[in-house]
Amino acid sequence: MATILNVKGVTKTYDGGHEALKGVDLEIEEGEILALLGPNGAGKTTLISIICGIATASSGQITVGGHDHVTQYRAAREMIGLVPQEINLEPFETVMNTVRFSRGLFGRPRNDARIEEILKLLSLHDKKDNRIMTLSGGMKRRVLIAKALCHDPKILFLDEPTAGVDVELRKDMWDIVAKLKETGVTIILTTHYIEEAEAMADRIGVISNGEILLVEDKAALIKRLGQKELLIELDHPIDAIPESLSHHALTIGGVQELVYAYDVQGDSTGITGLLADLRAAGLHLADLSTRQSSLEDIFVDLVKEKTA
Amino acid sequence: MNWNAITAIYRFEMARTFRTLVQSIISPVLSTSLYFIVFGAAIGSRIEQVEGVSYGAFIVPGLIMLTVLTQSIANASFGIYFPKFIGTIYEHLSAPISFYEIVIGYVGAAATKAFLIGMIILATAHFFVDLTIEHPVWMMAFLVLTCISFALLGFILGIWAQNFEQLQLVPMLVVTPLVFLGGSFYSISMLPPVWQTITLFNPVVYLISGFRWAFFGMADVSLGWSVLAILSFMAACLLTIRWIFRSGYRLRS
Numbered sequence: 001m002a003t004i005l006n007v008k009g010v011t012k013t014y015d016g017g018h019e020a021l022k023g024v025d026l027e028i029e030e031g032e033i034l035a036l037l038g039p040n041g042a043g044k045t046t047l048i049s050i051i052c053g054i055a056t057a058s059s060g061q062i063t064v065g066g067h068d069h070v071t072q073y074r075a076a077r078e079m080i081g082l083v084p085q086e087i088n089l090e091p092f093e094t095v096m097n098t099v100r101f102s103r104g105l106f107g108r109p110r111n112d113a114r115i116e117e118i119l120k121l122l123s124l125h126d127k128k129d130n131r132i133m134t135l136s137g138g139m140k141r142r143v144l145i146a147k148a149l150c151h152d153p154k155i156l157f158l159d160e161p162t163a164g165v166d167v168e169l170r171k172d173m174w175d176i177v178a179k180l181k182e183t184g185v186t187i188i189l190t191t192h193y194i195e196e197a198e199a200m201a202d203r204i205g206v207i208s209n210g211e212i213l214l215v216e217d218k219a220a221l222i223k224r225l226g227q228k229e230l231l232i233e234l235d236h237p238i239d240a241i242p243e244s245l246s247h248h249a250l251t252i253g254g255v256q257e258l259v260y261a262y263d264v265q266g267d268s269t270g271i272t273g274l275l276a277d278l279r280a281a282g283l284h285l286a287d288l289s290t291r292q293s294s295l296e297d298i299f300v301d302l303v304k305e306k307t308a
Numbered sequence: 309m310n311w312n313a314i315t316a317i318y319r320f321e322m323a324r325t326f327r328t329l330v331q332s333i334i335s336p337v338l339s340t341s342l343y344f345i346v347f348g349a350a351i352g353s354r355i356e357q358v359e360g361v362s363y364g365a366f367i368v369p370g371l372i373m374l375t376v377l378t379q380s381i382a383n384a385s386f387g388i389y390f391p392k393f394i395g396t397i398y399e400h401l402s403a404p405i406s407f408y409e410i411v412i413g414y415v416g417a418a419a420t421k422a423f424l425i426g427m428i429i430l431a432t433a434h435f436f437v438d439l440t441i442e443h444p445v446w447m448m449a450f451l452v453l454t455c456i457s458f459a460l461l462g463f464i465l466g467i468w469a470q471n472f473e474q475l476q477l478v479p480m481l482v483v484t485p486l487v488f489l490g491g492s493f494y495s496i497s498m499l500p501p502v503w504q505t506i507t508l509f510n511p512v513v514y515l516i517s518g519f520r521w522a523f524f525g526m527a528d529v530s531l532g533w534s535v536l537a538i539l540s541f542m543a544a545c546l547l548t549i550r551w552i553f554r555s556g557y558r559l560r561s
Contacts, residue, residue, distance in 0.1 A: 014561065052402040055561045074310070074404040082402050088395030097323070104316020105403040147399070 010060030035201035044190035081148035091133035106151035158189040233287040317413025364437040370492030384418035384462030407553035419455035447522035460545035
């Protein structure tokens with residue numbers, strides 16, 4: 001697949017001296033969904049703002065579809081749609097008018113049929129003549145998406161699309177993103193909810209403190225960094241780990257449960273040896289299960305590692 | 309040129325005008341009529357004539373200028389300030405448009421609206437006084453140039469302002485006094501000599517004088533100075549806007 005967005009060595013230092021981005025490199029493939037995951041203040045919004053032209057980078061280079069985003073800003077920006085984090089809309093305008101305005105602003109000739117198609121995709125069509133101030137929060141967010149999509153961009157930025165949105169609407173948003181992916185749009189979304197990145201993205205980038213710590217395929221990331229735990233349920237309670245098992249990484253998880261942590265990347269998981277030793281120690285097993293660490297654990301580990 | 313973007317901004321702004329018809333058009337007409345009644349009828353009956361023109365007619369160019377100046381500034385400043393205030397400015401900044409196209413859209417719409425109001429006031433004036441316009445082409449030219457220049461100033465103010473108070477500040481504390489003291493309601497020759505000299509530092513004097521010349525063929529300052537004044541004012545606004553956009557002043561961090 002072709003690279004559609006290339007960010008090279010982008011830094012941003014604000015006037016006050018705050019260093020928001022410390023040399024970000026990022027390559028986005030056409031058609032993928034990338035989730036940028038990071039805590040508040042990590043630089044997610046700053047990075048998006050720079051790519052979209054709302055803020056200027058202190059140094060570095062960005063190309064969108066091969067067009068430099070400063071010297072060829074028209075060609076570059078035509079390819080981009082942005083859904084901002086805040087709900088910024090003209091309250092007195094109708095949905096149709098405000099979307100029409102956005103389409104014009106992006107240099108496209110008026111085409112109400114196309115706008116209506118987009119409104120239908122977002123289940124907004126029956127609200128097209130409503131004033132924006134009469135819409136619910138979730139509907140307003142859809143209007144923002146419609147505005148970002150109305151000039152048929154190749155890349156869509158969703159800056160924290162589910163911030164402050166209830167659980168049901170969040171699921172809705174995930175569905176919308178899945179639908180958009182089908183239309184071939186490349187999507188870059190930021191979030192600080194790990195489950196969200198897990199649910200929507202193909203690849204995940206972790207950003208913290210102005211630096212991208214890693215960008216990796218979602219499944220590979222979980223697998224690569226994944227600590228696994230083997231939960232061993234015994235048929236009778238124990239209060240201490242027998243001496244003969246002390247060389248294994250065992251902890252007591254509950255009255256009848258032992259927890260064995262192992263690394264899936266390791267040469268040997270040590271499970272076979274452990275099971276043999278358990279048997280030798282005279283412990284009887286009632287059940288066995290494994291648990292994989294979530295992105296949340298991975299994320300916390302990464303940030304810790306970096307700051308340590 | 310991204311004409312679709314310019315048209316989109318222009319239409320959007322004009323639609324706001326028509327949506328707020330009472331505030332946008334009817335109120336300037338009403339306040340102008342009140343000026344006619346108070347100044348033209350009440351005071352005019354005591355002054356009667358200024359250099360051969362009835363006082364009622366004499367104040368028409370000044371009244372039009374008064375409203376056109378405030379309206380151009382108000383419309384353009386609000387037009388660009390509002391997206392900043394509600395946050396939709398992100399769209400302008402991320403769209404494939406140049407700043408000049410943004411200016412053409414907003415200033416064009418604000419100037420159009422001010423021009424229309426000027427024309428409406430002129431028509432309203434016909435109900436109160438007899439008017440003949442000696443140089444209609446010049447009259448139009450002055451009006452259009454004034455609308456554009458002051459819409460440019462309004463645009464600058466809209467970018468500069470960080471709250472609604474600042475948005476009102478310059479029109480209220482600077483522009484209105486300058487217009488009132490710029491000979492809207494009197495001829496400069498009526499002032500004591502010292503004040504005549506001081507008044508010449510008021511740029512609005514040149515506008516009103518030139519505009520009045522187009523109506524009645526008489527002026528406080530020569531036509532050349534009037535034309536020069538308005539063109540230099542416009543150039544100053546354009547240069548300021550150029551600087552704003554190059555530096556990203558109050559727009560781009």
